[in-house]
Amino acid sequence: MGLSLGQYLRPIAMTDPARPVGAAQLAGGWCWFDRIEVLERGQPPRIVVASDLSAEQLAPLTAARSDFGGLSMDVPRIMGILNVTPDSFSDGGQFLRPEAAVMQARQMAAGADIVDIGGESTRPGAVEVAVAEEVARTAPVIAALREGGLGLPISIDTRKAAVAQAAFGAGASILNDVTALQFDPAMGRMAAELGAPVILMHSIATPETMQDDPYYDDVLLDVYDALAARVAEAEAAGIARDRIAVDPGIGFGKTLAHNLALLNRLSLFHGLGVPVLLGASRKRFIGTIGAEAEAARRMPGSLAVALAGVAQGVQMIRVHDVAETRQALSLWRAVTEGGAR
Structure with a gap:
C-alpha cells in the first residue's frame, strides 16, 4: 500500500482470543492488530487491512521494544508516583519528610515496577522550584532507598540537569522529563x-501557563509530530533510540476534550517505534467526568483510564494508587490472557 506524505498509521489494538490468522503483534506485546486506521489532516479517517502494508510500513508498529531501564516491555509496567513536594495537586505535603517518602516508596515497591520521584510540582499554575531545593528534596530519598536495599528502577521526575545529575549520583536510573529535554539546554x-533511559513527555509552555487556553489544529497529530521531533532531537544529542520512551502528556496543556481525543487513539503513538507511557492518574478530567472534586478520591476513574491505555498496548502506566492498579491489572490480564497473573 502506498502512503502519501502527511498520513499517519494507527494500529487498531485488539486483545480478543479469537485472533485471525496473519494478525500482527503490536510492538512485541500483548495486543494484536489486523486493521490500520489511516489518519490525515483535513481528511476523514479510513481503515485498511494491515496485510496490505509493506514490511517497512509495519516495522515501527510490530517490532518488539527494547528493554527500558532494565525492564522488558512485553508486559504492562507500573510506575508508582512519589511526590516529595508541598504542593502537588493530589498528594502534596504527604511525603515531604524524607522518612515518610522512604516508607511510601517501600510500600509501593510491592506492586510497582518503577518508582518515580519528583521534587517539583508540575500541576497547573505551579511555580518553579530552585535547583538546590529540588535536589535537597529528592537526592537524599533516592540515596536512602538504595542504601536500604531497594532494587527497583528509580526515575527522577525533573526538567533540570543539575537535579537529574544529583539524582543519578544518588542511585536513580531513569530520567522522566515533562518538557522532553526542552527546559534545560x-x-x-x-x-x-x-x-x-529517558522519557520524553509532551507539554506546552510551563506549568504556570500551560492551561491558559491551550490550542491545537489537531491535538492527536500535533502531539504525535511534536514527540517525533523530540525523539529526533534526543537522538541528535546522542541518546540512543532504544533508550527513549514517550508520554503524550495527558493534562499538560490540554483541555478535557484534548485529553479524551488522545486517550481514544493512544495506539497511534506506537508508530514512533518506542515504548509509550501513560500518566493520567487522578487528573482533573477524571474528576470532572467522574464527578469527584477531591483528587485523592479519583482512584476508580484512574484505574479505568489506565486499563483503557493497556488495552491499546501502552507499555507503562504512571499511577498514584499502586496496589489497586496492580490488582486491577492482574485481573485484566487474567481475563484477557485466560490465565492467572
Whole structure:
C-alpha cells in the first residue's frame, strides 16, 4: 500500500482470543492488530487491512521494544508516583519528610515496577522550584532507598540537569522529563553522557501557563509530530533510540476534550517505534467526568483510564494508587490472557 506524505498509521489494538490468522503483534506485546486506521489532516479517517502494508510500513508498529531501564516491555509496567513536594495537586505535603517518602516508596515497591520521584510540582499554575531545593528534596530519598536495599528502577521526575545529575549520583536510573529535554539546554547532553533511559513527555509552555487556553489544529497529530521531533532531537544529542520512551502528556496543556481525543487513539503513538507511557492518574478530567472534586478520591476513574491505555498496548502506566492498579491489572490480564497473573 502506498502512503502519501502527511498520513499517519494507527494500529487498531485488539486483545480478543479469537485472533485471525496473519494478525500482527503490536510492538512485541500483548495486543494484536489486523486493521490500520489511516489518519490525515483535513481528511476523514479510513481503515485498511494491515496485510496490505509493506514490511517497512509495519516495522515501527510490530517490532518488539527494547528493554527500558532494565525492564522488558512485553508486559504492562507500573510506575508508582512519589511526590516529595508541598504542593502537588493530589498528594502534596504527604511525603515531604524524607522518612515518610522512604516508607511510601517501600510500600509501593510491592506492586510497582518503577518508582518515580519528583521534587517539583508540575500541576497547573505551579511555580518553579530552585535547583538546590529540588535536589535537597529528592537526592537524599533516592540515596536512602538504595542504601536500604531497594532494587527497583528509580526515575527522577525533573526538567533540570543539575537535579537529574544529583539524582543519578544518588542511585536513580531513569530520567522522566515533562518538557522532553526542552527546559534545560544541558539536559540532553547530560542524559547522553550518563547513558540514561529517558522519557520524553509532551507539554506546552510551563506549568504556570500551560492551561491558559491551550490550542491545537489537531491535538492527536500535533502531539504525535511534536514527540517525533523530540525523539529526533534526543537522538541528535546522542541518546540512543532504544533508550527513549514517550508520554503524550495527558493534562499538560490540554483541555478535557484534548485529553479524551488522545486517550481514544493512544495506539497511534506506537508508530514512533518506542515504548509509550501513560500518566493520567487522578487528573482533573477524571474528576470532572467522574464527578469527584477531591483528587485523592479519583482512584476508580484512574484505574479505568489506565486499563483503557493497556488495552491499546501502552507499555507503562504512571499511577498514584499502586496496589489497586496492580490488582486491577492482574485481573485484566487474567481475563484477557485466560490465565492467572
